[in-house]
Amino acid sequence: MPTKVFLTEDEMPKQWYNLAADLPTPMLPPLGPDGNPISPDMLAPVFPMNLIEQEVSQERWIKIPEEILELLYRWRPTPLHRAYALEKALGTPARIYYKNESVSPAGSHKGNTAVAQAWYNKQFGIKKLTTETGAGQWGSAISFACALLGLECKVYMVRISFDQKPFRKTMMQTWGAECIPSPSTETNAGRAVLEKDPDTPGSLGIAISEAIEEAVTDETGKTRYSLGSVLNHVMLHQTIIGLEAKKQLEKMGEKKVDVVIGCAGGGSNFAGLSFPFANDKINGADIEIIPVEPASCPTLTKAPFVYDHGDIAKMTPLLPMYSLGHSFVPAPIHAGGLRYHGMSPLVSQAVVEGLMTPLAISQIECYQAAMLFAKTEGIIVAPETSHAVAATIRKAKEAKEEGRQKVIIFNLSGHGLMDLYGYDKFLHGKLGDHKMTKEEVHQATRELKGHPKAEMRKTGKW
Amino acid sequence: MPTKVFLTEDEMPKQWYNLAADLPTPMLPPLGPDGNPISPDMLAPVFPMNLIEQEVSQERWIKIPEEILELLYRWRPTPLHRAYALEKALGTPARIYYKNESVSPAGSHKGNTAVAQAWYNKQFGIKKLTTETGAGQWGSAISFACALLGLECKVYMVRISFDQKPFRKTMMQTWGAECIPSPSTETNAGRAVLEKDPDTPGSLGIAISEAIEEAVTDETGKTRYSLGSVLNHVMLHQTIIGLEAKKQLEKMGEKKVDVVIGCAGGGSNFAGLSFPFANDKINGADIEIIPVEPASCPTLTKAPFVYDHGDIAKMTPLLPMYSLGHSFVPAPIHAGGLRYHGMSPLVSQAVVEGLMTPLAISQIECYQAAMLFAKTEGIIVAPETSHAVAATIRKAKEAKEEGRQKVIIFNLSGHGLMDLYGYDKFLHGKLGDHKMTKEEVHQATRELKGHPKAEMRKTGKW
Numbered sequence: 001m002p003t004k005v006f007l008t009e010d011e012m013p014k015q016w017y018n019l020a021a022d023l024p025t026p027m028l029p030p031l032g033p034d035g036n037p038i039s040p041d042m043l044a045p046v047f048p049m050n051l052i053e054q055e056v057s058q059e060r061w062i063k064i065p066e067e068i069l070e071l072l073y074r075w076r077p078t079p080l081h082r083a084y085a086l087e088k089a090l091g092t093p094a095r096i097y098y099k100n101e102s103v104s105p106a107g108s109h110k111g112n113t114a115v116a117q118a119w120y121n122k123q124f125g126i127k128k129l130t131t132e133t134g135a136g137q138w139g140s141a142i143s144f145a146c147a148l149l150g151l152e153c154k155v156y157m158v159r160i161s162f163d164q165k166p167f168r169k170t171m172m173q174t175w176g177a178e179c180i181p182s183p184s185t186e187t188n189a190g191r192a193v194l195e196k197d198p199d200t201p202g203s204l205g206i207a208i209s210e211a212i213e214e215a216v217t218d219e220t221g222k223t224r225y226s227l228g229s230v231l232n233h234v235m236l237h238q239t240i241i242g243l244e245a246k247k248q249l250e251k252m253g254e255k256k257v258d259v260v261i262g263c264a265g266g267g268s269n270f271a272g273l274s275f276p277f278a279n280d281k282i283n284g285a286d287i288e289i290i291p292v293e294p295a296s297c298p299t300l301t302k303a304p305f306v307y308d309h310g311d312i313a314k315m316t317p318l319l320p321m322y323s324l325g326h327s328f329v330p331a332p333i334h335a336g337g338l339r340y341h342g343m344s345p346l347v348s349q350a351v352v353e354g355l356m357t358p359l360a361i362s363q364i365e366c367y368q369a370a371m372l373f374a375k376t377e378g379i380i381v382a383p384e385t386s387h388a389v390a391a392t393i394r395k396a397k398e399a400k401e402e403g404r405q406k407v408i409i410f411n412l413s414g415h416g417l418m419d420l421y422g423y424d425k426f427l428h429g430k431l432g433d434h435k436m437t438k439e440e441v442h443q444a445t446r447e448l449k450g451h452p453k454a455e456m457r458k459t460g461k462w
Numbered sequence: 463m464p465t466k467v468f469l470t471e472d473e474m475p476k477q478w479y480n481l482a483a484d485l486p487t488p489m490l491p492p493l494g495p496d497g498n499p500i501s502p503d504m505l506a507p508v509f510p511m512n513l514i515e516q517e518v519s520q521e522r523w524i525k526i527p528e529e530i531l532e533l534l535y536r537w538r539p540t541p542l543h544r545a546y547a548l549e550k551a552l553g554t555p556a557r558i559y560y561k562n563e564s565v566s567p568a569g570s571h572k573g574n575t576a577v578a579q580a581w582y583n584k585q586f587g588i589k590k591l592t593t594e595t596g597a598g599q600w601g602s603a604i605s606f607a608c609a610l611l612g613l614e615c616k617v618y619m620v621r622i623s624f625d626q627k628p629f630r631k632t633m634m635q636t637w638g639a640e641c642i643p644s645p646s647t648e649t650n651a652g653r654a655v656l657e658k659d660p661d662t663p664g665s666l667g668i669a670i671s672e673a674i675e676e677a678v679t680d681e682t683g684k685t686r687y688s689l690g691s692v693l694n695h696v697m698l699h700q701t702i703i704g705l706e707a708k709k710q711l712e713k714m715g716e717k718k719v720d721v722v723i724g725c726a727g728g729g730s731n732f733a734g735l736s737f738p739f740a741n742d743k744i745n746g747a748d749i750e751i752i753p754v755e756p757a758s759c760p761t762l763t764k765a766p767f768v769y770d771h772g773d774i775a776k777m778t779p780l781l782p783m784y785s786l787g788h789s790f791v792p793a794p795i796h797a798g799g800l801r802y803h804g805m806s807p808l809v810s811q812a813v814v815e816g817l818m819t820p821l822a823i824s825q826i827e828c829y830q831a832a833m834l835f836a837k838t839e840g841i842i843v844a845p846e847t848s849h850a851v852a853a854t855i856r857k858a859k860e861a862k863e864e865g866r867q868k869v870i871i872f873n874l875s876g877h878g879l880m881d882l883y884g885y886d887k888f889l890h891g892k893l894g895d896h897k898m899t900k901e902e903v904h905q906a907t908r909e910l911k912g913h914p915k916a917e918m919r920k921t922g923k924w
Contacts, residue, residue, distance in 0.1 A: 002470070002471045002472075002535070003471060003532065003535035003536065004471070004535065004536075006468040006470065008464070008468065009464045009465060009466070010464075070465065073464070073465035073466065074465065074466075074543075074839070074840050081536075085610070103565045105840040105841045105842070105877075107879065144840055147836065147837045147840065148547070148837075148838075148840055166886075167879075167882040167883075167886070170882040170883075170885050170886040170889065171842065171879065171882060173885075173886075173889050174833065174836050174842050174882070174885050174889065175836055175837065175842075176837060371636065374609065374636050374637055375609045375610075375637065375638060376610075377536070378536050378567040378606055378609065378610055379567045380567070380633065380636050380637075415567075417569065417629075417633065417879050417880055418879055420629040420632040420633060420636070421629075421632075423632050423633075423635075423636050424628075424629070424632040424635075427632065427635050427636065
């Protein structure tokens with residue numbers, strides 16, 4: 001049995017998979033400030049129309065343009081590895097696989113949607129993209145994509161990460177992008193936050209407000225905003241991960257997968273691996289699909305399913321999703337990029353429908369898992385990815401207790417070579433931990449309760 | 463035409479290629495302190511006997527043990543890419559290929575020999591390896607390899623790099639290794655240097671002395687030293703790069719290669735790609751093979767071919783090689799890992815024999831090349847690798863002037879994500895440059911002239 005399986009470029013999937021077409025219940029629409037569903041036109045100042053069309057598409061399969069395939073070929077198809085050494089260390093009868101998205105030039109899965117979004121924007125005549133980044137994976141990937149396509153790029157980076165990881169900025173600058181800490185004094189949204197709290201560590205919700213504000217206030221009309229997660233078209237672009245993985249598992253001789261795992265912040269790497277398997281599950285397959293989130297930001301496991309904004313300044317439409325509240329600022333202890341208050345509406349609805357069973361894991365357990373993975377499989381994973389590793393180890397241990405040869409696959413969404421700050425703290429026993437309590441979640445989400453659509457909250461099947 | 467070509471694990475070469483078997487003139491032996499050839503036994507306190515046997519082997523093909531193949535499968539075979547975007551940016555008729563060694567978990571080609579050396583040491587009953595590292599690529603790779611094989615590891619890191627890149631240390635520690643700056647107070651060699659020059663930036667020659675000293679003074683006899691370049695067995699282990707590349711070029715439909723390029727510090731990534739092509743050249747093929755070095759450390763282009771030590775404290779045997787002198791401390795301006803005073807004896811002799819035509823390039827031109835590469839091909843290369851990129855661009859421009867469809871291949875030996883310090887300086891116009899003059903070389907190598915074997919200096923064919 002090989003250690004890993006490649007595909008040729010010819011074998012790479014030529015279509016993306018759209019889970020929206022197959023969900024038992026149709027997706028709820030985004031709502032405007034008046035509480036009514038928004039029309040595609042209302043999103044036009046923010047996104048190019050070709051991406052808006054994808055955002056609302058109900059087509060099951062969407063063709064990947066040849067030029068985007070050529071951009072993806074720079075590093076795709078990515079390898080699927082069998083984690084023999086980890087299995088051995090755990091003494092588990094489970095067969096563990098991981099899809100290695102860390103081999104992309106920017107080091108994570110984010111490049112999959114970055115090149116697609118940059119390409120669609122360029123097709124639409126756009127010259128500049130603005131965006132936000134948390135830990136830096138997305139900001140790096142979109143800078144990379146804009147370099148390849150000759151677009152300008154400006155990245156608002158959450159201040160705590162900006163300070164912790166100065167070389168993320170250098171990486172983006174090398175690809176020609178501008179990167180500034182958020183909140184900044186360059187936008188109304190940023191200035192408003194700084195006035196109230198000059199020492200804020202920042203948050204993705206704040207950075208999104210700033211990036212959108214810059215895009216919609218550009219008078220040339222040639223600037224648009226780009227989001228690296230959450231939205232439907234982003235999930236769509238990432239499904240190439242799971243589609244490749246299914247082909248590769250088949251080549252490995254696996255006829256059935258038991259457990260599919262991905263870490264979930266906004267949901268994109270998780271969706272990318274899991275949605276094609278969710279399709280199988282809708283069609284009757286018995287698969288456990290687990291999005292894993294930090295216990296310090298337990299969106300899927302503890303927050304309500306509501307209509308909420310994606311950003312602090314309420315510049316985004318109201319999205320139907322699990323949310324800790326758009327003004328949520330996560331505890332500054334967690335170095336990873338999973339600290340977003342909301343969650344992809346597609347992932348949220350799949351959870352509501354019972355297709356997926358979320359799990360929250362504490363930071364220390366995640367780093368312990370990452371250390372074991374580094375010493376067995378050899379890859380130093382991103383702090384985000386460590387959540388998927390921790391869940392995989394839990395499930396592999398379960399399989400051992402049950403004596404079952406389960407097949408587990410997880411998404412190795414990125415490497416941690418730009419994020420060693422957290423490892424350094426862990427190694428020196430200085431990494432804090434935080435588990436958000438029900439009471440804290442209640443406090444954070446109080447305001448949301450009054451919203452008329454908030455009652456759709458999870459009540460089993462809906 | 464595909465953008466890149468993978469091989470399956472089955473297609474990966476199962477033997478290393480030993481250029482020593484094919485050189486027109488037999489290799490000169492290493493000499494002991496008395497000026498006589500040393501016997502394998504004399505190296506036994508430093509290296510395990512199985513690697514010493516490889517070091518002196520004259521076999522053309524050496525079988526790769528199955529267990530080492532399994533370790534290499536963690537990331538090998540590596541992809542071969544066609545650099546369409548770079549070609550387009552240069553408007554060259556040349557077809558440019560690069561072998562992407564950056565996809566390894568430690569980020570460079572160094573893992574190829576690291577897992578092999580760690581495995582052979584473990585087979586021999588060794589429990590701990592000591593080594594040195596310059597920019598950190600080798601220290602990271604050997605830490606990675608020792609983690610996979612359960613060996614202890616201690617890395618002496620050249621102080622200037624240690625200070626510039628604190629996260630290299632974290633990376634090694636994550637894999638369980640110990641990493642300290644060199645010169646240190648832990649060895650006689652280190653203390654002697656610090657006494658003379660407490661503010662020294664350090665050098666590979668100093669760090670090697672320290673690592674060897676620790677290995678040979680360990681009373682348990684279970685510690686050995688490991689070198690990441692220069693020696694014959696290291697070149698041997700790297701030849702898998704070129705052997706894979708040849709298969710991949712064939713799959714790309716290329717029948718003939720015109721130019722083979724690699725950056726050269728100690729010589730290992732260059733040898734890895736080029737030696738299998740050198741074999742073709744010995745057998746009559748018309749190939750230009752170019753080792754590229756920094757103008758600040760012009761070993762192959764300006765230094766004499768002599769017998770010299772590999773380290774400052776003269777703990778290594780005298781090796782037949784181009785050398786700037788074992789006490790050479792390179793100008794602290796250059797961030798890359800190509801600042802070693804010596805050069806692989808195998809590469810040195812291949813240059814003497816006219817098989818290879820070295821080139822020295824200044825740092826600024828290298829970073830300019832790396833910036834163009836990042837913006838076209840998307841990969842941020844290691845500062846070392848930027849030398850190969852710069853030479854490739856020169857040759858592609860030549861091909862344009864000559865109107866020739868040359869086939870150029872270079873080794874993308876590693877990514878630069880852990881080495882963004884240099885990019886940051888370059889982006890801000892703060893990167894210094896230094897070109898070592900003939901006079902400076904003369905000064906540095908004066909002592910070497912007196913050596914009885916130094917007269918073998920390049921005089922055309924010898």
